Amino acid sequence: MGIKKEDIEYLGNLARIGLTDEEKERFAKELEKIIYYVSQLSEVSTEKIPPVWHVLPVTNVFREDGVEKSSCSEEILSGAPDESDGFFKVPRII
Amino acid sequence: MDILKLTAWQLKELLAKKEISCVEAVKLLLAAIEKKDKSLHSYLYLNPGVIEDAKKVDKKIASGGRLGYLEGVPVAVKDNICIKNMPATCASRMLENFYPPYDATVIEKLKQSGALIIGKTNMDEFAFGSSTESSAFGPTRNPFDEMRVPGGSSGGSASAAGANLCFGALGSDTGGSIRQPAAFCGVVGLKPTYGRVSRYGLIAFASSLDQIGPITKDVRDACMLMNVISGRDEKDSTSVEIKIPDYTDFLKDDIKGLRVGIPEEYFASGIEEPVKNRVMEAIRLIEKQGAEVKRISLPHTKYGIAVYYILATAEASSNLARFDGVKYGFRTGNYKNLREMYMNTRGEGFGAEAKRRIILGTYVLSSGYYDAYYIKAQKVRALIRKDFTEAFKEADVIITPTAPELPFKLGEKKEDPIKMYLSDIFTANVNLAGLPAMSIPAGFVSSLPAGLQIIAPHFREEKIIETAYTIEQSLKGGISG
Numbered sequence: 001m002g003i004k005k006e007d008i009e010y011l012g013n014l015a016r017i018g019l020t021d022e023e024k025e026r027f028a029k030e031l032e033k034i035i036y037y038v039s040q041l042s043e044v045s046t047e048k049i050p051p052v053w054h055v056l057p058v059t060n061v062f063r064e065d066g067v068e069k070s071s072c073s074e075e076i077l078s079g080a081p082d083e084s085d086g087f088f089k090v091p092r093i094i
Numbered sequence: 095m096d097i098l099k100l101t102a103w104q105l106k107e108l109l110a111k112k113e114i115s116c117v118e119a120v121k122l123l124l125a126a127i128e129k130k131d132k133s134l135h136s137y138l139y140l141n142p143g144v145i146e147d148a149k150k151v152d153k154k155i156a157s158g159g160r161l162g163y164l165e166g167v168p169v170a171v172k173d174n175i176c177i178k179n180m181p182a183t184c185a186s187r188m189l190e191n192f193y194p195p196y197d198a199t200v201i202e203k204l205k206q207s208g209a210l211i212i213g214k215t216n217m218d219e220f221a222f223g224s225s226t227e228s229s230a231f232g233p234t235r236n237p238f239d240e241m242r243v244p245g246g247s248s249g250g251s252a253s254a255a256g257a258n259l260c261f262g263a264l265g266s267d268t269g270g271s272i273r274q275p276a277a278f279c280g281v282v283g284l285k286p287t288y289g290r291v292s293r294y295g296l297i298a299f300a301s302s303l304d305q306i307g308p309i310t311k312d313v314r315d316a317c318m319l320m321n322v323i324s325g326r327d328e329k330d331s332t333s334v335e336i337k338i339p340d341y342t343d344f345l346k347d348d349i350k351g352l353r354v355g356i357p358e359e360y361f362a363s364g365i366e367e368p369v370k371n372r373v374m375e376a377i378r379l380i381e382k383q384g385a386e387v388k389r390i391s392l393p394h395t396k397y398g399i400a401v402y403y404i405l406a407t408a409e410a411s412s413n414l415a416r417f418d419g420v421k422y423g424f425r426t427g428n429y430k431n432l433r434e435m436y437m438n439t440r441g442e443g444f445g446a447e448a449k450r451r452i453i454l455g456t457y458v459l460s461s462g463y464y465d466a467y468y469i470k471a472q473k474v475r476a477l478i479r480k481d482f483t484e485a486f487k488e489a490d491v492i493i494t495p496t497a498p499e500l501p502f503k504l505g506e507k508k509e510d511p512i513k514m515y516l517s518d519i520f521t522a523n524v525n526l527a528g529l530p531a532m533s534i535p536a537g538f539v540s541s542l543p544a545g546l547q548i549i550a551p552h553f554r555e556e557k558i559i560e561t562a563y564t565i566e567q568s569l570k571g572g573i574s575g
Contacts, residue, residue: 011453019441023446023449031450035457040400041400041401042470052472056528091431091435
């Protein structure tokens with residue numbers, strides 16, 4: 001199966017990663033090889049084998065819904081590239 | 095006496111007996127880092143407050159105060175583990191200026207034990223790699239040969255421990271990222287059972303596989319760090335409430351009757367012969383001491399890397415969606431609208447391997463391919479786990495080489511992703527099955543360290559420790575050549 005430059009562009013859009021032309025060409029070649037390598041799994045018979053969702057038999061964890069102190073908004077916003085009046089600031093959306 | 099060559103437990107004893115002050119030890123360490131780390135590059139950041147912290151320890155010791163379990167022991171921390179008021183870059187431009195506003199649970203526990211944080215260590219970007227060459231801030235080098243890689247992704251922590259530039263370190267292991275660099279740098283590295291150690295504050299790579307663990311100079315130090323960092327944490331719902339033993343209780347040089355499984359698939363073609371020989375020599379040593387060595391089979395071994403790279407990249411593509419230029423880290427200056435801001439922030443902020451993995455993960459999760467790749471991989475994962483379950487019916491522990499090779503040269507695999515991915519061939523299956531495993535030194539081949547891996551059933555770290563300690567003590571006699 002061939003992976004084309006356009007496929008990489010499509011995936012880049014899905015993942016919101018801007019890629020240069022050079023990167024698209026390189027990743028197309030590399031991804032094709034990697035996909036070919038991982039396709040060897042098709043030779044394993046997995047009929048009636050349920051997929052693993054968790055390696056250990058764990059169940060949901062519940063706790064009381066209590067009020068606790070957590071980080072204040074100032075601390076959380078301190079790493080933001082842009083903020084205003086206690087909010088994250090993003091470019092105009094609509 | 096060379097203080098820097100001491101293990102953490104030896105340093106702890108000297109400090110308590112007041113034979114050396116904590117400030118002296120820290121100053122020696124900083125001087126050694128200043129001298130050696132320019133070329134090794136195991137650290138990305140040094141804690142500017144560490145001498146002040148050391149002074150407090152000395153005061154406490156002088157006044158006869160109650161000392162913590164690791165009081166005054168300087169520890170290095172991989173740069174994907176959050177420490178309040180220190181950078182956590184994941185060796186990525188994306189997080190170059192990120193200062194987390196909280197401590198990871200393991201850091202809270204380390205601080206409570208009295209350990210000092212010496213600094214943050216280099217790694218592959220977002221832990222994507224097996225050589226530490228994908229760090230955005232330049233590679234780390236192997237302390238035994240600076241032309242070679244220290245392994246990865248916890249290459250900085252392993253290199254610092256191997257070069258005596260710390261008294262113990264924390265790393266993280268998703269497909270071998272603690273064990274393989276430990277093997278390459280001649281130190282001990284333990285990946286605990288999935289759920290044994292809280293992942294809260296570990297910047298996520300693949301959440302179903304990630305575990306934090308110790309990288310140390312000897313097996314006793316690994317036990318001591320495990321005693322501190324293990325345990326259920328309310329903030330990590332996958333951490334498990336199972337009693338934690340005192341791991342040092344299992345430092346016994348006695349393995350009579352221990353059933354040791356040797357999986358044929360891990361000694362087949364593709365492994366460098368001298369590495370295999372070192373591991374076999376160590377196995378013969380414990381056989382002489384009464385271990386019952388038996389050949390076993392883990393028939394789905396060869397599919398591990400394919401399963402791993404589907405699942406790990408799928409999870410990574412999802413986990414790394416959070417780096418969007420809004421909440422923290424890098425934002426491009428080059429955009430006209432929101433969409434461009436996302437595209438360019440992520441295009442400029444991530445390095446090549448991060449992009450490659452996000453693209454691959456997006457592919458295996460995308461409509462039309464999800465069943466063929468992601469679900470298929472989760473099913474084969476079930477078979478890999480079953481292989482181990484069956485094997486542990488006849489073996490208490492399994493011994494394998496940690497890596498199929500000796501430390502390789504910088505640049506040797508960098509341009510060939512599959513070749514690099516195959517470095518994890520003996521370690522990744524352990525993560526897929528959620529098992530604990532430790533790499534310990536198995537001697538040297540032409541002055542380069544070889545590593546041996548001990549795997550145990552879930553939450554049976556103590557079996558690993560008994561085996562590892564026995565091998566470590568036997569090898570002190572010296573069989574390296």
